[in-house]
Amino acid sequence: MAEKTPIKKVVLAYSGGLDTSVILKWIKQTYGCEVIAFTADIGQGDDFAAIEAKALATGASKVYVKDLKEEFLTKYAFPTLRAGAVYERKYLLGTSFARPLIAAHQVEVAKLEGADAVAHGCTGKGNDQVRFELTYKALAPELKVIAPWRQWDLGGREDLLEYANAHGIPVSQSKQNIYSRDQNLWHLSHEGGELEDPWQEPNEAMFQLTVSPEAAPDTPQELVIGFEEGYPVSIDGQAMGPVTLVTTLNEIGGQHGIGRIDLVENRLVGMKSRGVYEQPGATILATAHKELESLVLDRETLHYKDLVAQKYAELVYYGLWFTPLREALDAFVDVTQKPVTGEVRLKLYKGNCIVTGRKSPYSLYHEAFATFSSDPIYDHADAQGFINLFGLPLKVAALLKQQGTTAQ
Structure with a gap:
């Protein structure tokens, strides 16, 4: 159970789903304090009027609903896209960078309302608790944090359903439909249920944004x-x-089965988990962006940017958005993106996103250099000297080996 830390007013990150609906009631019962609900519209398609009414009916003294869709894309999704950040080869980080945005605005509300605490509905096994709380620490370290999943004695979502039943809290989940989902403009994630067995194929009825490739x-x-x-x-x-x-792009991509990802990932907290993601629009954009970069970035910049992209993805996944390193990497990315202007043509077909063309006024591709035909710019004979110099270390090592002077 929770420690009875004196708290007067809490701002809760509230979605209106099972977890946060139970949490709102539980905080009021446990702490006897005022609870203000904060909801962010980042494209999840919810009925926000219904969410506000539900929060008030469950005991919230006030409800804030903010439309953050454009900020979500321009300040979080697109910077991550420009960085080329992909976590563990597949995941385009839709939930990861949504959490710092929500937490940052939650902190704003807490300051505006004079609250002394913030609360979230993240479990003690997941990554989101870290993403929320690192943002709180970075932006408002004076606020207390209430994390019910780490404090109460409710063991799982079945217990939450029973709690909701007992306290008259309406919820859409059932013991048969037990998926944990997170949706925004960038993706829709699915966890739980049969997905907890990594050998089990996802149920086709689970998918909501994309049709099957078939x-x-x-x-x-x-x-x-x-x-x-x-x-x-x-x-x-x-x-x-x-x-x-x-x-x-989400609508078009979804119609063609683009962007379904089935991933067993390494959570920050140390365990592996299995998630299924639908990210149709994000997949189209990431594919096109990467292809345009291949046309306009020089070899050394492109190769080094791939290293930066992996580090950027880790920072975002780990919840380290509001850090000097992420800001510094953004400065690097901004320089690399100056020539990334142009168009990419793609063909969408049965789950495949196929690049068929790319062009840019800053293209570094010149047919005169690349052609196999005779040209006045590139002298084939020049390659001999280059190969001799480039291969000199290999030649020296081989000669030493022949003389028996290399270390065994």
């Missing part, structure tokens, strides 16, 4: 994605704002 249209669809300095700005030549652009 059920996708037999005719491919072609798209052209336009970028300016690494930011996606258009589809098929039509300029679009961030929210419209990503929403459109």
Whole structure:
């Protein structure tokens, strides 16, 4: 059970789902304090009027609902896209960078309301508790943190369902539909249920954003994605704002079964977990962005940026968004993205996102250099000296080995 730390007012990150609905009631019962609910609209498609009404009915003294969709994309999703950050080869980090955004605005509300504590509904086994609490520490270290999953004696979601029943809290989950989901404009994640067995194939009925590749249209669809300095700005030549652009790509990509990811990942807290993600629009953008970079970035920058991308992905996944290192890496990324302007053509077909063309005014590709035909710019004979110098260490090592003077 919770320690009875004196607390007067709490701001709870509230989704209206099973966990946070129970938590709202539990905090009031346990601490006897005022609870303010904070909800962020980041494209999860919820009925926010219903969420507000539910929070008030469950005991919240006040409810804040903020539309953060554009900020979510421009200040979190797109910087991560420009960095090329992908966690463990597949995951485009949709939940990871959503948590610092939500926590940052939750802290703003706490300061505005004079609250002395913040609370979240993250479990003690997951990554999200770290992402929320590192943001609290970075932006408001004076606030106390209430993390019920680490404090109460409710053992799992079945216990929460019984608690909700006993206290008249309406919830949409059931013991048959027990998935833990997180949705925003960048993705939809699924955990729990049969997914806890990594050998078990996901139930097709679980998916909500994408059709199966088998059920996708037999005719491919072609798209052209336009970028300016690494930011996606258009589809098929039509300029679009961030929210419209990503929403459109989610719809188109979902129709073609794009962006289904089944991943056994290494959680920050030390265990492996299995998650299934639907990230259609993000997959299209990441594929196109990577391809445009291959056209405009020189070899050394491109190769080094791949190293930075992995570190960036780790920082985001670990909840280290508000850190000097992430800001410093952003400065590096900003420089690399100056020439990342142009268009990439893709073909969407039965789960596949296939690049068919790319162009940019800053392209480093020149047909005169790359052609196998005779040209006045590249002298084939020049390659001999290059190979001799590049291979000199290998030659020296081989000669020493022949003389028997190398270390055994």
